[in-house]
Amino acid sequence: MPLAHISLRAGKPEAYQQAIFDSLYRALRETFDVPEDDQFMTITEHGVANFRYGASYFEIARSDDLVLIQVTVSNTRTLEQKKALFRRIAELLGESPGIRPQDVFVNLVEVAKENWSFGHGLAQYA
Numbered sequence: 001m002p003l004a005h006i007s008l009r010a011g012k013p014e015a016y017q018q019a020i021f022d023s024l025y026r027a028l029r030e031t032f033d034v035p036e037d038d039q040f041m042t043i044t045e046h047g048v049a050n051f052r053y054g055a056s057y058f059e060i061a062r063s064d065d066l067v068l069i070q071v072t073v074s075n076t077r078t079l080e081q082k083k084a085l086f087r088r089i090a091e092l093l094g095e096s097p098g099i100r101p102q103d104v105f106v107n108l109v110e111v112a113k114e115n116w117s118f119g120h121g122l123a124q125y126a
Contacts, residue, residue: 001116002028003040007068010045017043019097020067027088031081032073066103067093075110082108
């Protein structure tokens with residue numbers, strides 16, 4: 001049950017944003033075995049004054065097309081799965097909507113399985 005929050009500079013067309021959703025979901029399905037229809041994602045657009053990043057942190061040349069992706073997941077994946085996810089996200093976002101790998105920033109937040117409620121006020125995994 002990933003929960004994804006995606007931040008980017010304002011002004012990209014809807015098709016671009018939908019391609020981000022589609023590529024991220026595909027990467028999660030392929031590397032984390034996310035079930036079909038397990039899609040919970042948001043995109044937040046930010047104006048120039050509200051979007052700051054290190055343009056060369058870790059000697060990576062980022063541009064204003066930077067996409068910040070934070071995915072909250074259960075703490076059940078291996079290091080190899082995480083590395084595969086990072087690679088696959090960058091690959092797929094490169095294909096569609098055409099984001100450079102330097103502009104793909106991903107952060108995983110891992111939580112215990114009992115920290116999810118999918119509805120009805122229940123802790124379905126607890």
